[in-house]
Amino acid sequence: xxSQVRIERYADQGRCIAHIDGRVVFVRFALPGELVxxxxxxxxxxxxxxxxxxxVEVLEASDDRVDPVWPLAGxxxxxxGVGGADMVHVSVPxxxxxxxxxxxxxxxxxxxxxxxxxxxxxxxxxARHGLGWRxxxxxxxxxxxxxxxxxxxxxxxxPLDSMPLASDALNAVAEAEHVWDGGFEPGARIRIAVxxxxxxxxxxxxxxxxxxxxxxxxxxxxxxxxxxxxxHEYSYTVDAGGFWxxxxxxxxxxxxxxxxxxxxxxxxxxxxxxxDLYSGSGLFTLPLASATAKRTRMLSIEGAKTxxxxxxxxxxxxxxxxxxxxxxDVSKTLRHVPGRLAHPDVVVLDPPRAGAKRRVCEQIxxxxxxxxxxxxxxxxxxxxxxxxxxxxxxxxxxxKGHDIYPNTHHVETIALFVR
Numbered sequence: 001x002x003s004q005v006r007i008e009r010y011a012d013q014g015r016c017i018a019h020i021d022g023r024v025v026f027v028r029f030a031l032p033g034e035l036v037x038x039x040x041x042x043x044x045x046x047x048x049x050x051x052x053x054x055x056v057e058v059l060e061a062s063d064d065r066v067d068p069v070w071p072l073a074g075x076x077x078x079x080x081g082v083g084g085a086d087m088v089h090v091s092v093p094x095x096x097x098x099x100x101x102x103x104x105x106x107x108x109x110x111x112x113x114x115x116x117x118x119x120x121x122x123x124x125x126x127a128r129h130g131l132g133w134r135x136x137x138x139x140x141x142x143x144x145x146x147x148x149x150x151x152x153x154x155x156x157x158x159p160l161d162s163m164p165l166a167s168d169a170l171n172a173v174a175e176a177e178h179v180w181d182g183g184f185e186p187g188a189r190i191r192i193a194v195x196x197x198x199x200x201x202x203x204x205x206x207x208x209x210x211x212x213x214x215x216x217x218x219x220x221x222x223x224x225x226x227x228x229x230x231x232h233e234y235s236y237t238v239d240a241g242g243f244w245x246x247x248x249x250x251x252x253x254x255x256x257x258x259x260x261x262x263x264x265x266x267x268x269x270x271x272x273x274x275x276d277l278y279s280g281s282g283l284f285t286l287p288l289a290s291a292t293a294k295r296t297r298m299l300s301i302e303g304a305k306t307x308x309x310x311x312x313x314x315x316x317x318x319x320x321x322x323x324x325x326x327x328x329d330v331s332k333t334l335r336h337v338p339g340r341l342a343h344p345d346v347v348v349l350d351p352p353r354a355g356a357k358r359r360v361c362e363q364i365x366x367x368x369x370x371x372x373x374x375x376x377x378x379x380x381x382x383x384x385x386x387x388x389x390x391x392x393x394x395x396x397x398x399x400k401g402h403d404i405y406p407n408t409h410h411v412e413t414i415a416l417f418v419r
Contacts, residue, residue: 064094
C-alpha cells in the first residue's frame with residue numbers, strides 16, 4: 001500500500017512522523033516538511049497503534065535532503081535497503097540539526113528538563129559526506145562465501161566489494177587481505193578492526209580480521225592511540241573482538257572533553273578521588289589518573305574481564321599506579337568500595353546503551369560526589385538517568401552532542417551534572 005503524506009517532524013531511529021487517516025506512521029528516509037509517497041510495511045492493514053513505512057518518491061524535498069551518498073544503504077525502492085546508514089539521505093549539517101532536536105526532545109519527555117543541545121561533528125566528516133569513519137565493521141558471508149549485508153525485509157544478502165563507512169585504513173587492509181574476494185564459509189561472521197589514528201608504536205600488523213571469532217589475519221591485541229589537545233599521548237592494548245570507540249577520531253574527541261570537564265570541576269585541587277564507571281579498556285582512566293590533579297586516587301569498574309585485564313596492562317605500561325581497577329557489575333561492586341576511594345569528587349561514567357539505571361545513580365549520589373560527567377551513546381537512556389540524578393539533587397550544568405556516527409541516527413552526548 002502506497003500513500004502520499006506530508007512529513008511532520010523528527011522521530012526516533014532515523015525516522016520521521018506523518019499521519020494516514022489519523023494514524024501515526026513512522027517513515028524511513030524522510031525529512032520534516034517534505035511531501036512524499038510512502039510504502040507501508042507489511043502487513044499494512046494491521047490494527048496497531050502506529051504503522052511504519054518507507055519513502056518511495058519525494059515530491060517536495062527538504063533543503064536538507066541529498067542523494068544517498070551510499071546508495072546501497074538508501075531506500076529499497078531505489079535499490080538500497082542494506083541498512084547501517086539510516087540518515088544517508090540527509091546532509092551532514094542537517095544530521096547535526098536532527099540529532100540536536102532528538103536529544104532535546106528526549107531530555108524534555110523523559111528527563112523532564114528543557115535544554116538546548118548543540119551537536120558538533122568531527123573535522124573532515126562534512127568534507128567526506130559522512131563516509132570513511134568506521135575503524136570496525138562486521139559482515140556475514142553469503143551463500144557464495146562473499147562478505148555481505150542483508151537487505152531489509154528479505155533474506156537476500158547483498159555482496160560487498162568495499163565499505164564506504166569504513167576508514168581508508170580499514171578498506172586498505174581489507175583489500176590487501178583479499179577480504180572482498182570471498183572464500184569464506186557461508187554464514188561466517190567477519191569482523192575487521194583497524195586502529196586509527198595509526199600509532200607510531202604499533203606494528204605493521206596492527207589490525208585484525210576475525211572469522212567467527214577466530215583470528216585470520218593481524219593480531220588479537222590491537223594497539224590504539226589517543227592524544228589530548230594539550231599534547232599528552234596515551235597508548236592502549238585493546239582486544240580485537242571487544243569494544244572501542246568506532247569513529248577514527250572519537251577517542252581523541254571524547255577523552256579531551258571529559259578530561260577538560262573534570263579538570264574544571266576540580267578547579268586546581270591537588271588531591272582528588274575519581275571514579276570511572278563502565279571503564280572498558282581504560283580510554284578515560286589513563287588520562288584521568290595522570291592529567292587531572294597532582295595527587296589523584298581512582299576507582300575504575302568494568303564488567304568485561306578481558307577489557308579490565310587490558311586496562312590494567314595499559315595502566316602498568318604507562319607507569320600509572322594510582323588506579324584500583326576492578327572487574328564486576330558496577331552496582332554490585334560499588335557496595336564494597338575501599339574507604340579511601342568511597343567519596344569521589346567527580347564520577348565519570350560511560351554506560352552501555354541501556355544506561356546506568358536508577359540504582360547506580362543512587363549510589364553515585366550516596367557517595368557524595370559533587371560532579372558527574374556522563375558519556376551517553378543513547379539519548380533516551382541519558383534522559384531517564386538525568387531524571388533520576390536531578391531528583392537526587394543534581395542539576396545539568398553542561399550538555400553537548402558529538403556526531404561520531406555520521407549517516408546514522410546514533411549520537412554521543414556528554415553531560416555534566418553538579419550538586
